[in-house]
Amino acid sequence: xxxxxxxxxxxxxxxxxxxxxxxxxxxxxxxxxxxxxxxxxxxxxxxxxxxxxxxxxxxxxxxxxxxxxxxxxxxxxxxxxxxxxxxxxxxxxxxxxxxxxxxxxxxxxxxxxxxxxxxxxxxxxxxxxxxxxxxxxxxxxxxxxxxxxxxxxxxxxxxxxxxxxxxxxxxxxxxxxxxxxxxxxxxxxxxxxxxxxxxxxxxxxxxxxxxxxxxxxxxxxxxxxxxxxxxxxxxxxxxxxxxxxxxxxxxxxxxxxxxxxxxxxxxxxxxxxxxxxxxxxxxxxxxxx
Amino acid sequence: xxxxxxxxxxxxxxxxxxxxxxxxxxxxxxxxxxxxxxxxxxxxxxxxxxxxxxxxxxxxxxxxxxxxxxxxxxxxxxxxxxxxxxxxxxxxxxxxxxxxxxxxxxxxxxxxxxxxxxxxxxxxxxxxxxxxxxxxxxxxxxxxxxxxxxxxxxxxxxxxxxxxxxxxxxxxxxxxxxxxxxxxxxxxxxxxxxxxxxxxxxxxxxxxxxxxxxxxxxxxxxxxxxxxxxxxxxxxxxxxxxxxxxxxxxxxxxxxxxxxxxxxxxxxxxxxxxxxxxxxxxxxxxxxx
Numbered sequence: 001x002x003x004x005x006x007x008x009x010x011x012x013x014x015x016x017x018x019x020x021x022x023x024x025x026x027x028x029x030x031x032x033x034x035x036x037x038x039x040x041x042x043x044x045x046x047x048x049x050x051x052x053x054x055x056x057x058x059x060x061x062x063x064x065x066x067x068x069x070x071x072x073x074x075x076x077x078x079x080x081x082x083x084x085x086x087x088x089x090x091x092x093x094x095x096x097x098x099x100x101x102x103x104x105x106x107x108x109x110x111x112x113x114x115x116x117x118x119x120x121x122x123x124x125x126x127x128x129x130x131x132x133x134x135x136x137x138x139x140x141x142x143x144x145x146x147x148x149x150x151x152x153x154x155x156x157x158x159x160x161x162x163x164x165x166x167x168x169x170x171x172x173x174x175x176x177x178x179x180x181x182x183x184x185x186x187x188x189x190x191x192x193x194x195x196x197x198x199x200x201x202x203x204x205x206x207x208x209x210x211x212x213x214x215x216x217x218x219x220x221x222x223x224x225x226x227x228x229x230x231x232x233x234x235x236x237x238x239x240x241x242x243x244x245x246x247x248x249x250x251x252x253x254x255x256x257x258x259x260x261x262x263x264x265x266x267x268x269x270x271x272x273x274x275x276x277x278x279x280x281x282x283x284x285x286x287x288x289x
Numbered sequence: 290x291x292x293x294x295x296x297x298x299x300x301x302x303x304x305x306x307x308x309x310x311x312x313x314x315x316x317x318x319x320x321x322x323x324x325x326x327x328x329x330x331x332x333x334x335x336x337x338x339x340x341x342x343x344x345x346x347x348x349x350x351x352x353x354x355x356x357x358x359x360x361x362x363x364x365x366x367x368x369x370x371x372x373x374x375x376x377x378x379x380x381x382x383x384x385x386x387x388x389x390x391x392x393x394x395x396x397x398x399x400x401x402x403x404x405x406x407x408x409x410x411x412x413x414x415x416x417x418x419x420x421x422x423x424x425x426x427x428x429x430x431x432x433x434x435x436x437x438x439x440x441x442x443x444x445x446x447x448x449x450x451x452x453x454x455x456x457x458x459x460x461x462x463x464x465x466x467x468x469x470x471x472x473x474x475x476x477x478x479x480x481x482x483x484x485x486x487x488x489x490x491x492x493x494x495x496x497x498x499x500x501x502x503x504x505x506x507x508x509x510x511x512x513x514x515x516x517x518x519x520x521x522x523x524x525x526x527x528x529x530x531x532x533x534x535x536x537x538x539x540x541x542x543x544x545x546x547x548x549x550x551x552x553x554x555x556x557x558x559x560x561x562x563x564x565x566x567x568x569x570x571x572x573x574x575x576x577x578x
Contacts, residue, residue: 164519166528169535176533181467182492188529189413189434190510265531268542276359283316283356 020046020211024076027067030060035068036086041215043079043224045072046128050086054093057136059103062110069117078227078235080218081121083144084128084211091129091154092137097165107168108255111136115170116252118143119245122238123227126214129205135159142174145241148217149196151208156194158187168258170251177245179203309335309500313365316356319349324357325375330504332368332513334361335417339375343382346425348392351399358406367516367524369507370410371500372433373417380418380443381426386454396457397544400425404459405541407432408534411527412516415503418494424448431463434530435506438485440497445483447476457547459540466537468492 021040028034033051040046047068051061065083072081085091100106118125118140127133127141131154138156141147149156158175160167167188175184183202186192199205207217218224229235242249251258310329317323322340329335336357340350354372361370374380389395407414407429416422416430420443427445430436438445447464449456456477464473472491475481488494496506507513518524531538540547 160519161515161526161529162519164521164523164525166523166525167532169532172529172532176466180469180492182495184533185434188533189515189526265528269527273363277363279356280359280363283360 094135147205383424436494
């Protein structure tokens with residue numbers, strides 16, 4: 001490894017004491033951001049994204065990650081993918097709501113495409129949470145197979161109830177499928193802010209530590225081998241995940257159905273509200289007699 | 290508060306040491322029962338139902354609760370709804386099976402309507418279990434967001450397997466969505482009778498205590514604020530719940546589909562039994578050769 005490359009890696013974000021490995025390729029995110037893919041050990045691919053100030057999940061961000069995942073799958077040996085942030089304070093601060101609302105095709109072509117790709121990726125995936133992961137960023141982390149969190153840094157939170165923003169079907173579905181009902185309720189309805197230890201105790205994250213710890217778990221769980229061919233000669237890791245999480249995959253593949261369902265739900269709610277008003281008015285009139 | 294009103298409240302049912310608050314309105318249940326809605330603190334609504342001897346979930350009972358929920362939503366400020374029983378021994382003893390079988394439209398218009406309303410209610414809901422909650426009553430409690438149970442009184446139980454009565458889709462679905470698979474199996478297939486501490490440990494209830502404790506949790510979790518508008522100006526609490534529990538909401542909204550499904554299942558079971566008989570006979574005949 002060239003001395004320059006080592007210095008450059010140690011400057012970026014957290015985990016300076018671990019060896020990120022040789023740089024395999026870099027991709028731009030917009031004008032100033034960057035996705036760097038390195039190989040810290042054989043068949044383990046570390047994707048470090050940095051799009052200041054806080055790694056919002058914009059179209060360019062999602063497209064860069066999608067391309068990185070495609071390059072790894074088609075040009076490198078099957079193994080394990082770890083994603084992390086090159087910005088020390090944040091894994092990501094979630095969606096840019098304005099960008100999401102006004103970019104045509106953002107949900108189906110960028111956000112849901114990235115989430116779907118991770119959820120069904122034919123290699124084990126680990127989200128290495130070096131810092132905060134809020135809302136859409138926590139959802140991104142949940143689309144991975146495993147989550148490792150810095151024990152001393154960062155909060156996890158779904159704050160839609162405080163923002164007054166509804167959650168779309170795949171956004172709730174992934175939690176419904178991957179955490180306990182009690183944790184699910186706490187996340188969605190209480191907007192609980194989880195520090196690392198709590199998140200670990202409740203199973204939102206699987207391990208506490210950094211890159212070195214993640215690499216150790218990769219060995220302990222033989223995760224590289226899981227991406228390989230089974231005794232039948234077939235590689236089934238991605239297929240297994242697609243079937244395991246079929247409900248969430250279904251929502252991620254059917255963005256078009258959301259609008260129709262929203263419309264029906266809205267109509268039903270208006271009708272229910274109208275009926276409620278009618279019943280209450282009738283009761284009030286009877287009370288006056 | 291008028292001295293008369295205070296005396297009247299302390300006579301009713303359990304939790305005599307807590308202040309139930311001013312009476313907002315009362316609704317009859319049939320000829321002798323009553324739903325009383327009080328306000329123990331600002332923006333917290335306590336619905337106390339009493340329909341002797343054991344609060345069966347009849348049409349009049351369900352309709353009275355539905356009207357109370359409508360009045361609170363349309364005539365009072367967003368806050369928290371707590372439901373409890375004015376009959377000390379029972380939260381409720383569940384359905385009146387004869388009434389349920391012979392009352393036209395009972396399921397879609399009364400029982401499922403009440404359950405659906407609670408499950409998607411645009412304010413946090415707490416079932417304050419002062420005593421026993423069996424079968425349909427436990428389901429009613431599960432339709433709330435949270436469950437508080439008297440630590441020393443009452444059992445929770447689903448005894449359909451002992452009664453030889455099947456469970457309809459939303460009845461199992463709410464447990465499947467809100468408790469662990471192991472607890473779900475224990476409830477449905479073992480008809481386990483849970484005392485309060487066990488129910489708490491397994492997550493069927495969230496807290497042990499009475500009204501005062503419930504009011505404390507309301508403050509700790511800032512539940513009143515959760516019912517209000519978010520930063521977007523929209524109130525999304527009910528929408529979040531509708532999406533979270535969409536499977537159960539779907540069953541509660543589609544009572545008509547149950548009959549068709551039942552018919553198909555019956556036909557399939559007969560066919561499977563017929564095939565099994567045929568296979569076994571063939572095996573017996575081969576064994577004789």
